[in-house]
Amino acid sequence: MLKFTNRYRNSVLILILGSLLGACASSPATEPPDPLPSWNEGSSKQGIVEFVRDVTDSDSEHYVAPAERIAVFDNDGTLWAEKPVYAQLLFIFDRIRAMAPDHPAWQTTQPFQAVLEHDYETLKATSRDSLAHMMGIAVSGTTSEEFDAFVVDWIASARHPVSGQPYTSMVYQPMLELLDYLEANGFTTFIVSGGGISFMRPWTEAVYGIPPERVVGTSMELEYEVVDGKPIIHRKPALHFLNDKSGKPVSIERFIGRRPIMALGNSDGDYQMLEWTTAGEGRRLGMIVHHTDGTREWAYDRDSTTGRLDRGLDDAAAHGWLLIDMANEWNRVFPAEEPE
Amino acid sequence: MLKFTNRYRNSVLILILGSLLGACASSPATEPPDPLPSWNEGSSKQGIVEFVRDVTDSDSEHYVAPAERIAVFDNDGTLWAEKPVYAQLLFIFDRIRAMAPDHPAWQTTQPFQAVLEHDYETLKATSRDSLAHMMGIAVSGTTSEEFDAFVVDWIASARHPVSGQPYTSMVYQPMLELLDYLEANGFTTFIVSGGGISFMRPWTEAVYGIPPERVVGTSMELEYEVVDGKPIIHRKPALHFLNDKSGKPVSIERFIGRRPIMALGNSDGDYQMLEWTTAGEGRRLGMIVHHTDGTREWAYDRDSTTGRLDRGLDDAAAHGWLLIDMANEWNRVFPAEEPE
Numbered sequence: 001m002l003k004f005t006n007r008y009r010n011s012v013l014i015l016i017l018g019s020l021l022g023a024c025a026s027s028p029a030t031e032p033p034d035p036l037p038s039w040n041e042g043s044s045k046q047g048i049v050e051f052v053r054d055v056t057d058s059d060s061e062h063y064v065a066p067a068e069r070i071a072v073f074d075n076d077g078t079l080w081a082e083k084p085v086y087a088q089l090l091f092i093f094d095r096i097r098a099m100a101p102d103h104p105a106w107q108t109t110q111p112f113q114a115v116l117e118h119d120y121e122t123l124k125a126t127s128r129d130s131l132a133h134m135m136g137i138a139v140s141g142t143t144s145e146e147f148d149a150f151v152v153d154w155i156a157s158a159r160h161p162v163s164g165q166p167y168t169s170m171v172y173q174p175m176l177e178l179l180d181y182l183e184a185n186g187f188t189t190f191i192v193s194g195g196g197i198s199f200m201r202p203w204t205e206a207v208y209g210i211p212p213e214r215v216v217g218t219s220m221e222l223e224y225e226v227v228d229g230k231p232i233i234h235r236k237p238a239l240h241f242l243n244d245k246s247g248k249p250v251s252i253e254r255f256i257g258r259r260p261i262m263a264l265g266n267s268d269g270d271y272q273m274l275e276w277t278t279a280g281e282g283r284r285l286g287m288i289v290h291h292t293d294g295t296r297e298w299a300y301d302r303d304s305t306t307g308r309l310d311r312g313l314d315d316a317a318a319h320g321w322l323l324i325d326m327a328n329e330w331n332r333v334f335p336a337e338e339p340e
Numbered sequence: 341m342l343k344f345t346n347r348y349r350n351s352v353l354i355l356i357l358g359s360l361l362g363a364c365a366s367s368p369a370t371e372p373p374d375p376l377p378s379w380n381e382g383s384s385k386q387g388i389v390e391f392v393r394d395v396t397d398s399d400s401e402h403y404v405a406p407a408e409r410i411a412v413f414d415n416d417g418t419l420w421a422e423k424p425v426y427a428q429l430l431f432i433f434d435r436i437r438a439m440a441p442d443h444p445a446w447q448t449t450q451p452f453q454a455v456l457e458h459d460y461e462t463l464k465a466t467s468r469d470s471l472a473h474m475m476g477i478a479v480s481g482t483t484s485e486e487f488d489a490f491v492v493d494w495i496a497s498a499r500h501p502v503s504g505q506p507y508t509s510m511v512y513q514p515m516l517e518l519l520d521y522l523e524a525n526g527f528t529t530f531i532v533s534g535g536g537i538s539f540m541r542p543w544t545e546a547v548y549g550i551p552p553e554r555v556v557g558t559s560m561e562l563e564y565e566v567v568d569g570k571p572i573i574h575r576k577p578a579l580h581f582l583n584d585k586s587g588k589p590v591s592i593e594r595f596i597g598r599r600p601i602m603a604l605g606n607s608d609g610d611y612q613m614l615e616w617t618t619a620g621e622g623r624r625l626g627m628i629v630h631h632t633d634g635t636r637e638w639a640y641d642r643d644s645t646t647g648r649l650d651r652g653l654d655d656a657a658a659h660g661w662l663l664i665d666m667a668n669e670w671n672r673v674f675p676a677e678e679p680e
Contacts, residue, residue, distance in 0.1 A: 065391055144593050188553070201597045211407055213528070213554075222593055224586040224612055230620045231612070233593050240594075246564040253484050253562055253573050254580075255595060257541045257552030272564055272571070279571045340668030 035181040038174040038332040038339065044287065044324045049180065051285040052185050055261065062283035064261055066186035071262035072252060073175070075193035075217075077199060077307040078266045078289050079208060081170040082164060083298040086306065088199050091154050095138040098150075113291040132239075139196060140220055140237040147235055153197075167334070168207045173335045175264075180209055185301070187262070192252060193217045194244040196271050198235070216255045218243045244269045249276035266291065267307040274321055286321035288312055293327040296337070303305060355511075375521040378514040379673040380678065384627065384664045388468075388518065391625040392525050395601065402623035404601055406526035411602035412520060412592060412613060413515070415540060415557075417647040418606045418629050421510040421547060426537050426628060426646065431494050438490075477590035478579040479536060480560055487575055491542040505676070507535035508547050512629075513675045517589065519548055527602070533557045534584040534609050538575070543643040556595045558583045586611045607647040608667040614652070614661055626661035628652055633667040636677070 039045040054062035055069060076082035096106070096115045106112035111134055114122035123131075139147070160170050179189050191210055193200060197217035204210045221236040243251050249272050252260065263270070263277035264287035274286040288309065293302050301309040316323055326333065331340045379385040394402035395409060416422035436446070436455045446452035451474055454462035479487070500510050519529050531550055533540060536637075537557035544550045561576040583591050589612050592600065603610070603617035606629035614626040628649065631640050641649040656663055666673065671680045 001667065067545070070553075152457045197594070197597070213410075213595065215554070219594055222590045224589045224616070227614070231589065231616050231618075233589060249571065249573060250562045254537070254559055257537070257555065267644065275566070275575075276564065276571050
C-alpha cells in the first residue's frame, strides 16, 4: 500500500471534495452565455427576455405556472423559409411524379401533366380547387406509416431550389435558440401550422426538438381498418381540417385545450392565433416575423401570395404585437451562416 | 482558529466527503417501496412490471426510447367508475336543468321534460338520436371558457348517486399508482376516451396528473369569432368527432402522431385502440379492466349497456391482452378505501 504524508493526504481529500462540490452545485461565478446570440439587441429580443422574466418570476404579478406556459409557433415562414414556394408543395409534386407510373392518364390530364412536365406556368394558372384535388390525391391512398416513410425519404433527399441545401437547413437559427430558451424556462412549445400535420411530424423532433404530439396542422380524413389481420390507418383523399386563419385558435382549443400565452407567426394566416393568444388575461406576447431581408432570405409582406402579411402589419401596433425585423434584428438567419 | 489533530481533520473530511457522495449518488441501501401497492401479486402486476422493465432496460432487445413510451388510457370504467351511469350523462342532465329557465318549451318537450322531471323510465325508452340531439344542446351554445367553468363547478359539487362521494373520489387507486409508475419510468400517458374532451380536461390534471393537451376525446364543432372586439370560441351543437371504437386509433394518429406501446381499456369501445397498439412491432402491452367486483365496485361485462365487454373478452387471449380481474387483483379500488 502506498504511503502518503498527512499533508499530502489532506490535499488529495480537499481536491476530491472540491470537485464533488463542483459537481453538486452549479457554479454561477461567470456570466451565463447569451441564450439568444443570433438576436441583435433590439425591441424583439428585449420583448422576449422581459416576457420570459416576467412570467417565470414567482414574485412577479405576471407570474405564470409552468403548465400554463404554452407557446405556439407557425411553421412556414416562422420557423423555416417558405420561399420561393412551400416545401410541402414541392413534396406534393414529387409524390405525383412518383405515383405517375400507376396513373398513365395523368400524362394527359391537368394539372397532373403540368407537374410531370415541370410546367409551372400552367400550374400558376390552375384553379385552387383543381390544385386542392391533386394535393388530396398526393397525400392520400396510403397507410399512415407508408406516408411517414415517404416524408422521411423526401426530407432527407430534397434540396431547396435556391440554396441547394436540405430543407432542414432552411430553418431559422434565431428560432432554434428561442425554442430552446423557452423550453429551458419551463415553456411547452407547439407548432400550429397551416401545413400538413403528417408532413411535419416525421422531422420536427429532430430539427426543432418538438415531438409529434406537439405538432398541430392541416389534416386529412383517416380510416381505421383491419386488412388480412393487420390493422392499418388509411389516409383518405378528403380534407379533415384546414388549420389556417380562424382554424388555428379552433385547433389550439381542440388539441392543446389551453389558451397559449405566447404566439409567433409571420402571415395573415396567423392573425387569429395571435389575436386569441394575446387577448387572454395577464401577460401575453405576440410576435410576427417580418421578412425584410432580401439579401440573406426574402423580402416580402403585403403583395406576396405565399405568406402575405397585410392586415397583421396594419394592426400589430394596436394589438401590441412585436414585429421581428429580420434584416436588422437577426445577425444570423440560417444555422450554416456565420454570424454577422 | 480551532486546531484539530491530523487524524481528526481527516475524519471530518471523510465524513463530509461521504455525505456529499450520498447527496450526489442515490442510495440504494434499502429496498425501494412497491410503486403499485394496490395491485396484488398476480398476472396483471407481473405483466406491467416486466413490460416496464423490458422497455426501459437499455440492454434489452425490447428497449424503447423514452419519447416512444406512449401509454393510452380509456377513462370511463378504466380510470374511474362508469356505473350506474356515465358521470357525463348526469352532468348533461344537470346542464339541461340549469338551462331550462331560458327554454320554457322544454317543460312539455321530450326528452327534456323527462330530464326536468327525473323520469328515467322515459329517458331509457328515448331514441339514441333524440338523446344525442339533447346532449348536443347541453354541451353547446356557450363559449369554450364558459363551458370550462360549468364543468369545474359541477365536478366540485356533484355527488355519485350510489356512493355519495365526489366523482373525483370514484377514480381507481391502482390506476393512479400505475399512471405515476409509468411517468416515473419515462412514459407519456394520454387519456383516449369516448367521453367529451371538454368535460374531462378541466379536472384531469388535478385528479390524474394528465394535462389538457394529453386528453383526447369526443368533440363538438367549434367556431372562432370576434364579438365586440373580444375573441371567443363558440361551442356549436354539432358533433365534430366521436372518439369511440375505430375512432380511437384514428384520433391517436391525429392527436399523438405515434403508435402507443401500451393501451388500457375496459369495454369493446376500446377494442380497436388495443388492437392498433398491440399490433405494432416490438414489445407491447394491452390490458382490459374486467369489472368482476360486485361488492366494492360493480360486476358487469357482456350484458351491460354501459361498458359492454364482449368481443374483447372473447379475443383477449388471442391478442395477448391481459384481463385485470378487479375482484382478485386490486386490494383497493378507490383511494378512500382501506387496503384489504
